[in-house]
Amino acid sequence: DTGVSQNPRHKITKRGQNVTFRCDPISEHNRLYWYRQTLGQGPEFLTYFQNEAQLEKSRLLSDRFSAERPKGSFSTLEIQRTEQGDSAMYLCASSESGWVNREPVANEKLFFGSGTQLSVL
Amino acid sequence: GIQVEQSPPDLILQEGANSTLRCNFSDSVNNLQWFHQNPWGQLINLFYIPSGTKQNGRLSATTVATERYSLLYISSSQTTDSGVYFCAVDRYNFNKFYFGSGTKLNVKP
DSSP states (O other): OOOOEEEOSEEEEOTTOOEEEEEEOOTTOOEEEEEEEOTTSOOEEEEEEETTEEEEEOTTSOTTEEEEOTTSSOEEEEESSOOGGGOEEEEEEEEEEEEETTEEEEEEEEEEOOOEEEEEO | OOOEEEEOSEEEEETTOOEEEEEEESSOOSEEEEEEEOTTOOEEEEEEOSSEEEEETTEEEEEEGGGTEEEEEEOSOOGGGOEEEEEEEESSSSSOOEEOOOEEEEEEO
């Protein structure tokens, strides 16, 4: 178990460019999350996947943002036409989950990667 | 969403001192976790504690769900305890968390 892995660690881009980040969760975890953290604040939820299905998207995730998890393993987060306000730490996390009364529930702890620090100039 | 308030916002301790961090939340929750973000930005999960009390070495946590608060105790603090401590709550146990703004702890040698 190597933990949650994120690449790249840092990304500097010019306003208007597209960027893509990758996350590899802990191998046995079927739940994958994206959060965003700005300086001095706690992380904010963006979206999450149960296997390959994207179950929820926050209103923070504008149309310029898209996330995929094509085979239920790694995930990518793409930001199109970046803006200076997109500058933040993008965090990926994973957890195990199960089903209770036909509802998906997360099992206990959430594990975070080291994040990708995005700077939009 | 759920409002999460953490106190104090900043804390400076001498090595060896004890401290209590508090987390208040505005609605009933089914999942509460405490995290430590080290100076390099890595978030480490400390406790999954929707209710009751747990201990792990020098750290312990208590959540009183009916009164909507949780406490994190750090005993015999060490310089490696420095960083930001976050409380995160989830209403439906999907790990879709609302985080507080954190308590920034600085332990001096």
